[in-house]
Amino acid sequence: MSSKRVLAYILLILSIVLLAVLSVMLGTASHDDPSFIIIIKSIRLPRMLAAVILGGALSVSGYLLQVFFGNPIAGPFVLGISNGARLMTALALILLLDRGVHLSSLGLVAASFTGAGIATAAVLMISRRTRRMSVLVLAGVMIGYICSALTDFAITFADDHNIVNLHNWSMGSFSGMNMKGVVISAVLIFTGLIGAVLLKKPIGAYLTGEEYARSVGVNIQLFRFALILVSSLLSATVTAFAGPISFVGVAVPHLMRRLFRTSLPGCMIPACFLGGAAFCLFSDLIARLAFAPTELSISAVTAIFGAPVVIVVLMGRGARYE
């Protein structure tokens, strides 16, 4: 590995450490507050860990989708997959809460995964009919809107005292995280990351194009299925615990490609994870502190920093993909 890449990794890790310390230390509660330690342990620490784990997962999920579609502006939010996951999770929560059933974390992830799967299937059907990057993304955004509208209907008509919680989650936030949630999401995401690393070799071949990948022995159908499965597991876990978070999956892989100057998965999978973690820690810090004690939704912050990246990619590459 070149020394520049080592330096870039060190830079990312240092910024994560710095942002993590700031996340835990900064806030409205003062040091002499008797409950300070409890606030740190049960609120800020799990929230910080969630930003690291879920932010990293979201970014890796986006990288895998970009490989899949051969499209640098694919991502779980842009393609409507996060909102599909959100819709199913919201429906599961509302329907079960109505019956007084408490849904476990794994149940939430299962609902979220189902939603991600349905939205991905819709995007795949559209991608068969068009090779144009802009049409695919536009279709994804529309799918996202439809799912989002249905979720809003469901939340509006749901009759429950937990609706405030539900509303918070459905805007996208790391605030509801506890240590148990952190552990469960860490296990699921670690599984997803192992899957991504095991796909490293065929991803490298797939970057040369489907036909060439087949010619060196990649089982294309199996590979594409595995890629979508791993990407969906990652993005569904994020949505189940933190709701839809915009633009991390599309912006961070692009920034990492620029930083590391490669598309190779061996470098990009860890880089995207670290970059996504840093990006979400930073965004969550702003969401919490910018207008404290009022809190912004995390998506509002990630969109402000992430969406311009997408515009830059579109302007720079537009001509080539049309």
Added chain:
Amino acid sequence: MSDRDSLIRVQDACIGYGSRKIVSGMDFTIEKGEITALIGENGSGKSTLLKTITKEIPLLGGSIEIDGRDIARLTAHDIARIMAIVMTGAVRTEYFTCYDTVASGRYPYTGRLGRLREEDRQKIEEAMELTGITELADRYVTDISDGQRQLVMLSRAIAQEPMLLILDEPTNFLDIRHKMLFADTVRELAASKDVAVLMSIHELDLVRDMADRVIALKDGAIDSDGPVDILTDEYVKRLFRLE
């Protein structure tokens, strides 16, 4: 050439898509180190034959043997170690270097995580040397010319150490200099490494420069099969219905 030097043996083969037969009753063998050009009009079955040999589509009838083994019994991994392809389209991934591209040719030989061993790196460098693109190694595939990119794809195929090189209209968008360069490199490869080449190609001048032998497809059958000398003006006019 003696019988044991034949690499591909096609007997009474029928090719096409599903129930639609495109060419039937095909019989020919291809020797190691031999360069064979497939010519014929669009839709005459050139690409269909190449896709059948790479097992992208199934053989509809008859038999094809490669290196003494029935094609039906070859796995994707076997195929990848026997043959490599170069097509018209090349890699366009951003932040992807020429070296990365050539390295992907080592896929059938590397372990589960695709880590390159010293031997792999040597093969990659050799392949780039053979096509004269060593100095492009660290350049991105998006930053070089179409002609250079096709040489990168050829290097990738060479790094795959094939016995059979399949070329599907690889020179379509190249300028004359790169067409010649491409042709020379393929000739050198066939001669030095005893690689058989089977190519579908439209430029007949290039066929005369490059190939040892021509198989012409017309009206659902092999119209003629022989040395490049068979490409007389009269024959070409008849084959492509120019009169």
